[in-house]
Amino acid sequence: MNASPSPDDGDPAKQFFLRYAFPLFIVFALITLSCNNKDTKKDTPALPSIDSTLVRQQQQKEADSIAKAAVPKKKIYITFDDGPNKGTRNVLAAVKEENIAASFFIVGEHVFDSPKQKETWELLKTDSTIQLCNHSYTHAHNRYTSFYEQPAVVVADFKKSQETLHYSNNIARMPGRNAWRIDSIDHTDIYESKAAIDSLHKAGFAIMGWDIEWMFDHKTLAVDTATSLLLRRIDNMLAAGKTKTPGHLVLLAHDQAFQKTEDIEKLHFVIQQLKNNPDYELVFASKYPGVK
Numbered sequence: 001m002n003a004s005p006s007p008d009d010g011d012p013a014k015q016f017f018l019r020y021a022f023p024l025f026i027v028f029a030l031i032t033l034s035c036n037n038k039d040t041k042k043d044t045p046a047l048p049s050i051d052s053t054l055v056r057q058q059q060q061k062e063a064d065s066i067a068k069a070a071v072p073k074k075k076i077y078i079t080f081d082d083g084p085n086k087g088t089r090n091v092l093a094a095v096k097e098e099n100i101a102a103s104f105f106i107v108g109e110h111v112f113d114s115p116k117q118k119e120t121w122e123l124l125k126t127d128s129t130i131q132l133c134n135h136s137y138t139h140a141h142n143r144y145t146s147f148y149e150q151p152a153v154v155v156a157d158f159k160k161s162q163e164t165l166h167y168s169n170n171i172a173r174m175p176g177r178n179a180w181r182i183d184s185i186d187h188t189d190i191y192e193s194k195a196a197i198d199s200l201h202k203a204g205f206a207i208m209g210w211d212i213e214w215m216f217d218h219k220t221l222a223v224d225t226a227t228s229l230l231l232r233r234i235d236n237m238l239a240a241g242k243t244k245t246p247g248h249l250v251l252l253a254h255d256q257a258f259q260k261t262e263d264i265e266k267l268h269f270v271i272q273q274l275k276n277n278p279d280y281e282l283v284f285a286s287k288y289p290g291v292k
């Protein structure tokens with residue numbers, strides 16, 4: 001006697017459905033689902049993971065900084081003429097406090113004019129953070145016309161300074177003349193001086209003039225160009241590519257203009273504005289293109 005119905009009980013259609021049709025339907029459904037999934041993957045791009053987004057951002061950042069580094073900074077050569085004199089120690093202190101590269105064009109005779117000037121020279125000479133260059137021995141005693149009429153005298157004057165003070169480079173600046181003889185730059189401001197300057201160049205000196213002069217009043221010995229005007233002129237000249245070498249600007253200042261507190265403060269201000277400008281780099285005279 002069968003107390004409970006066997007699983008085989010029931011109508012044949014239901015049994016056929018349970019044994020064959022239903023499993024086949026499940027298999028068919030799974031295959032269809034799997035194909036649909038593949039198509040979905042093909043048509044819709046996968047969303048980036050957080051990790052790959054960060055990597056891409058980092059790569060973009062690196063590419064940007066490489067591109068920025070590829071644009072060279074404009075070079076500014078700050079030069080101070082005629083020391084050692086009463087302003088030189090103030091200039092030296094400012095340059096060191098601001099931690100910048102600056103070049104001093106020395107007049108040989110000024111080293112020996114007084115014990116104080118000799119002491120200042122010793123300070124300059126033993127300071128490895130600045131550069132010293134040759135601005136002649138006598139500065140022509142400020143009688144330029146007759147000085148430049150005698151090329152041999154000019155060469156001997158610069159050589160005397162070199163042999164007495166032993167500069168570590170061959171850079172020279174003409175007294176009272178803005179003349180250049182560096183690599184292919186050949187510029188003479190006053191034609192009558194040309195032969196003497198050529199002779200000095202032939203004797204092995206690289207002659208550096210200047211692009212902009214920070215003027216001073218020869219009576220009061222105070223700077224007489226407003227700092228804002230000076231800075232604007234520097235920006236404009238570099239932007240317009242009007243310097244002797246585009247992208248390079250030689251600024252001439254004079255030690256003796258920095259004796260009063262207000263003028264020393266102006267010097268600090270100008271240096272700070274230039275050194276904090278991300279487009280500029282302050283460098284030594286010996287870095288000028290073509291100086292060997």
Ligand SMILES: [Zn+2]
Binds near residue numbers: 176
């Ligand atoms: Zn001078």
